[in-house]
Amino acid sequence: MTAETKINLSEQAxxxxxxxxxxxxxxxxxxxxxxxxxxxxxxxxxxxxxYYFNSKEALFAATLNFEPLLALCKKVxxxxxxxxERLLDFIHDFLMQLLDExxxxxxxxxxxxxxxxxxxxLGKIVQEAIAPIHQFVANLVCEIVGKKISEAELRRxxxxxxxxxxxxxxxxxxxxxxxxxxxxxxREIEAIAKHIGEFSxxxxxxxxxxxxx
Amino acid sequence: MTAETKINLSEQAxxxxxxxxxxxxxxxxxxxxxxxxxxxxxxxxxxxxxYYFNSKEALFAATLNFEPLLALCKKVxxxxxxxxERLLDFIHDFLMQLLDExxxxxxxxxxxxxxxxxxxxLGKIVQEAIAPIHQFVANLVCEIVGKKISEAELRRxxxxxxxxxxxxxxxxxxxxxxxxxxxxxxREIEAIAKHIGEFSxxxxxxxxxxxxx
DNA sequence: TTTACTTTAAAACAAACGTTTGATACACTT
DNA sequence: AAGTGTATCAAACGTTTGTTTTAAAGTAAA
Numbered sequence: 001m002t003a004e005t006k007i008n009l010s011e012q013a014x015x016x017x018x019x020x021x022x023x024x025x026x027x028x029x030x031x032x033x034x035x036x037x038x039x040x041x042x043x044x045x046x047x048x049x050x051y052y053f054n055s056k057e058a059l060f061a062a063t064l065n066f067e068p069l070l071a072l073c074k075k076v077x078x079x080x081x082x083x084x085e086r087l088l089d090f091i092h093d094f095l096m097q098l099l100d101e102x103x104x105x106x107x108x109x110x111x112x113x114x115x116x117x118x119x120x121x122l123g124k125i126v127q128e129a130i131a132p133i134h135q136f137v138a139n140l141v142c143e144i145v146g147k148k149i150s151e152a153e154l155r156r157x158x159x160x161x162x163x164x165x166x167x168x169x170x171x172x173x174x175x176x177x178x179x180x181x182x183x184x185x186x187r188e189i190e191a192i193a194k195h196i197g198e199f200s201x202x203x204x205x206x207x208x209x210x211x212x213x
Numbered sequence: 214m215t216a217e218t219k220i221n222l223s224e225q226a227x228x229x230x231x232x233x234x235x236x237x238x239x240x241x242x243x244x245x246x247x248x249x250x251x252x253x254x255x256x257x258x259x260x261x262x263x264y265y266f267n268s269k270e271a272l273f274a275a276t277l278n279f280e281p282l283l284a285l286c287k288k289v290x291x292x293x294x295x296x297x298e299r300l301l302d303f304i305h306d307f308l309m310q311l312l313d314e315x316x317x318x319x320x321x322x323x324x325x326x327x328x329x330x331x332x333x334x335l336g337k338i339v340q341e342a343i344a345p346i347h348q349f350v351a352n353l354v355c356e357i358v359g360k361k362i363s364e365a366e367l368r369r370x371x372x373x374x375x376x377x378x379x380x381x382x383x384x385x386x387x388x389x390x391x392x393x394x395x396x397x398x399x400r401e402i403e404a405i406a407k408h409i410g411e412f413s414x415x416x417x418x419x420x421x422x423x424x425x426x
Numbered sequence: 427t428t429t430a431c432t433t434t435a436a437a438a439c440a441a442a443c444g445t446t447t448g449a450t451a452c453a454c455t456t
Numbered sequence: 457a458a459g460t461g462t463a464t465c466a467a468a469c470g471t472t473t474g475t476t477t478t479a480a481a482g483t484a485a486a
Contacts, residue, residue, distance in 0.1 A: 163380025202419030203412035
């Protein structure tokens, strides 16, 4: 048995823990997720979490992966299309990551929970993921409405865009009860993205007009 | 000592519990709020909760009061102004109830928490409060864009409006870290209301145009 | 095989939670 | 004065939580 194989074997429990933790955390949030359920799903002993990661919180921090979200900004920026189109693309891709249950959106769902239910890791999440994509959208908005907009108004525009997107996730428990038949399949997500995109572009145009007067 | 005085005295503990519970629940959410802190604030014994209300959950249900929110719809409807103005008024008053810390917004904050963190009482809240005001806004939107809009698109418009408003509350832990200086005083709330109002009216106009084509 | 080290296992830990108990004090009726 | 029902209290209950302990099993080098 080679050294690599040994590592792979000994790392199996650690890897299984990470996979299981991502699922359980994203389904129940940090606080409601129990180490016992995570270990049960990962098929490891209860003590494994504190053996591989010192604490439940450190395990949670280890499950975080900001790359998909940050990659989204870079991907959108690479296209040489106009700012409006880039905003539409961003909203579409962001919603896909946020709402699609089949993809690796677990990451995004996990971070979305942090918004409403802060944990000690929230500071890191804001600094490394949320702040950059807020800045990214702020730059897009600046391009679209021109730079004559105030800092406060710019912030409100960014909040309007994210607010519309996040509501579908934050409000899910309510939405599910209001519209029990509503499912977030690909067609529905595309329709939502189209709506929010057009809605927001019209809103931004109005804001730009206001400031020109 | 009259019978009425006796009742007032014996009801004091119950009333203090309700007041304290509203504060603690709205600050920490249902789950994070502890019966011990509620009792400490109310200056009653720990057994009082189960004495007056059978359980923590029943106490929570007793703290709910949908009237301020429903009254808001009626008040806005009484003005005989056009639908656009009524929507602006609603957004303004809704944000005031949602964000103002000094008023009796505790109720609204408490219910807002339910959105992201469902408890067994959520069903009641949705049925008696959230569904009616969603329907109220849906009616306003219908008036503004005309009835030619599809049910799904109408739903998305309502979500866009509420999403923008709720983001300021749901996202508060994040917003606080992104913009530490931002405070929700009356001037800021009015500015937010003005922004969301104009942003949304422009969005709705765009939606109406789309459906006309 | 012995030795040293890593990984797993069951059990127990301390703390916090909502809830219940049983006793006590009080006001009012008979 | 005795009896009755209400309100309050400290204390403890039974769970559940994340974490730790202690020992056993497994693995690789000597």
